[in-house]
Amino acid sequence: MFRFENQSFLYWLILIVVFTAAYVFLQIRDRRRMERYCEKGLLAKLTATTSRGMQNCKFALLMLALACFIIAAANPQTAGKVEKVKRKGIDIMLCLDVSNSMLATDIQPNRIDACKMAINRFIDKLEGDRVGLIVFAGKSFVQLPITTDYAAAKMFVNQINTQMMPTQGTDISAAMETAAASMLQETDNEEETDAKSRPSRVILIASDGEDHFPESAQTAAELSREGFVIHTIGIGSTRGVPIPIGNNGKQFKKDQAGNTVITRLNETTLKEIANASNGVYVHATNASMGFETILNEINAMEKSDIEDINFTMYNSYYMYPLAIGFVLLFIESLLFTTNPKIKQLLYRARKQYKIGIFLLVIGCFAVSCNRDHIRPSMLQKGNAEFSVGDSLRAESYFVPDSINPYDTTGQRHFANALEIYDSTALTEMVNCNQTLFNQIDAHYRLNNFDTIPAMADSLRKMANEPAFIANVYYNEGNSYMQQKQYGQAIKAYKEVLKRNPDDMDARYNLVYAQKMAQTHGDGGGGGQQNQDQQNKDKQQQNPQGQGDKDQQKQQQQNGQGQQQGQQGQQQGEQQSAQQRQQKDAMMRQLDALQQNERQTQRKINLQRVPNEQRDKQKQEKDW
Numbered sequence: 001m002f003r004f005e006n007q008s009f010l011y012w013l014i015l016i017v018v019f020t021a022a023y024v025f026l027q028i029r030d031r032r033r034m035e036r037y038c039e040k041g042l043l044a045k046l047t048a049t050t051s052r053g054m055q056n057c058k059f060a061l062l063m064l065a066l067a068c069f070i071i072a073a074a075n076p077q078t079a080g081k082v083e084k085v086k087r088k089g090i091d092i093m094l095c096l097d098v099s100n101s102m103l104a105t106d107i108q109p110n111r112i113d114a115c116k117m118a119i120n121r122f123i124d125k126l127e128g129d130r131v132g133l134i135v136f137a138g139k140s141f142v143q144l145p146i147t148t149d150y151a152a153a154k155m156f157v158n159q160i161n162t163q164m165m166p167t168q169g170t171d172i173s174a175a176m177e178t179a180a181a182s183m184l185q186e187t188d189n190e191e192e193t194d195a196k197s198r199p200s201r202v203i204l205i206a207s208d209g210e211d212h213f214p215e216s217a218q219t220a221a222e223l224s225r226e227g228f229v230i231h232t233i234g235i236g237s238t239r240g241v242p243i244p245i246g247n248n249g250k251q252f253k254k255d256q257a258g259n260t261v262i263t264r265l266n267e268t269t270l271k272e273i274a275n276a277s278n279g280v281y282v283h284a285t286n287a288s289m290g291f292e293t294i295l296n297e298i299n300a301m302e303k304s305d306i307e308d309i310n311f312t313m314y315n316s317y318y319m320y321p322l323a324i325g326f327v328l329l330f331i332e333s334l335l336f337t338t339n340p341k342i343k344q345l346l347y348r349a350r351k352q353y354k355i356g357i358f359l360l361v362i363g364c365f366a367v368s369c370n371r372d373h374i375r376p377s378m379l380q381k382g383n384a385e386f387s388v389g390d391s392l393r394a395e396s397y398f399v400p401d402s403i404n405p406y407d408t409t410g411q412r413h414f415a416n417a418l419e420i421y422d423s424t425a426l427t428e429m430v431n432c433n434q435t436l437f438n439q440i441d442a443h444y445r446l447n448n449f450d451t452i453p454a455m456a457d458s459l460r461k462m463a464n465e466p467a468f469i470a471n472v473y474y475n476e477g478n479s480y481m482q483q484k485q486y487g488q489a490i491k492a493y494k495e496v497l498k499r500n501p502d503d504m505d506a507r508y509n510l511v512y513a514q515k516m517a518q519t520h521g522d523g524g525g526g527g528q529q530n531q532d533q534q535n536k537d538k539q540q541q542n543p544q545g546q547g548d549k550d551q552q553k554q555q556q557q558n559g560q561g562q563q564q565g566q567q568g569q570q571q572g573e574q575q576s577a578q579q580r581q582q583k584d585a586m587m588r589q590l591d592a593l594q595q596n597e598r599q600t601q602r603k604i605n606l607q608r609v610p611n612e613q614r615d616k617q618k619q620e621k622d623w
Contacts, residue, residue: 002076002077002078004075004077005075005076005316009073016066020063054335058332061331065325065326069322072319075316075317076316077315077317079314088303089128089304090201090298090301090304091132091183092129092204092298093134093182093202094131094204095206096112096134097112097136097137097172097208098160099162099210100243101243103243103244107284107285108286115206115289119206122291122295124154128303129298130147131147131148132144132147132153132183133153134175134178135160135164135165136165140171140175142178142182172209176220176273179203180201180203200229200303201229202301204232205230207233208263208265209234209270216272218276221276224278229301231274231279231282231294232279232280233270233283233284233289233291233294234284237264241262280294379421381420382418386441386442389409389414389417393407396410410445414445415446417442418442425439432462436455436459437472440459440472440475453480456472456475467500473492473493473496473499477491477496478509484520490510490514493513
């Protein structure tokens, strides 16, 4: 199947006819004007350097290029695959009372107008459901068959008035039977014989309940056995109000004895109908018409397949006429019908540069056809999202405590980055290792520490570079520290130092993990609050500021040194000489690291550079 996506653009082809007619007219006029002043023989000698055939050829090429551009704008397409989509929803038939009692003004502006406005809002909130409309008084008829065209349904609702039903009264039973017959007819047309495949059917009655026929509850019970659910909305007040008549509304309806007719809501009938069909009854007021409650009940029902929609996917071929048009323009520019001197100059320039011009045009066209390849990859998009979250985290002033031990700044961006990385792992297999490494970083920022070891183990099996594997072990060690599994963290940091002995961060974390293991055991508690600042992870995007990390290290070391000193005083008499020597050696090593960190902190405090320049100066081992 062939078609043009934008057929209206094809009307621009009339320009070619207009331009051609104007060109022919101007050529004939110029020829006659020249023949008026000289003979044909002399005219042929004077215009010997001008080729009329080349002029016509250049004009024809221009018109063909214009036609190609117009066809490209119309976008020729051919039919591709056909996709079949099933729509799920519920069949809803709205039954609105249009008897004269609905003109009462106990609900502003009156009962029927308030119902119409509430029904329009109700239709706006439907999603995939089919809706129909029944109007009734003494009799009933289908105002709108069941449909998914919500705009048409609202148009029919706005046209409802009390004068459209000549027979007055209120026969709710007849309205329910008409609604059921209309929906059953639609079901028969769809040839749904299986009871399980029948769509869910709802009848919604909006009335004041002044039913003149007592069999309404019995009819509702019969329809309930056929699978219908009937909800009712009581319109009006139970105290009773007069019924206005006339255009000004100052006169009221009277009976034959001259007494004013009073209309009041009959809730008993409407409640019986709802109870008999497993529906709900709602009393409408000026504050709420009750349609929201009914909508919630409908949304809670199980939706069924009510319609099959076929979508045809089309393949576009606009790029081919567009390319042909550019080629025709290029060919037209190579043809000349000018003065010989200019022609010689242009010919030499054309002969010298035409290959370069041709290659330039072809290159531009190739880049435009392959524009998808210059777009950022999914991995780059995920890295950008991760960078935004990390920059927010670096600028935060979060102080950990026992209630909130982790900084949750930028969590939304980290979650978005993780979602992009998950999609990248399935689509861009070239960057599989880098994507999995970034997933580990995102899980670390989202505090999903228990998932990192398994991912790190699978990544190490696929990677070959020692530096890359060292970074994986480093991040795995940081996750173990966050989970207070100090023994596992020590093993991970040792694996890092085997592959990269110069990694001072890993060396520092190893000493700290050993100290925590001696104090609390391999799986002990404590030290959780400053773990996120203590263990610097190998992030793909802007890590925390170095000054903040160094300050946290210094505070953590001082606190831990004081605690170890107190324990040394309490247990000094019980420890052996060898244990005290090991402890002193470890303390000296920690003191040396503390002094290093203090010197680094002083340098950072002296150099107040902007945040962007400072981020560029960071040494990121994972990039």
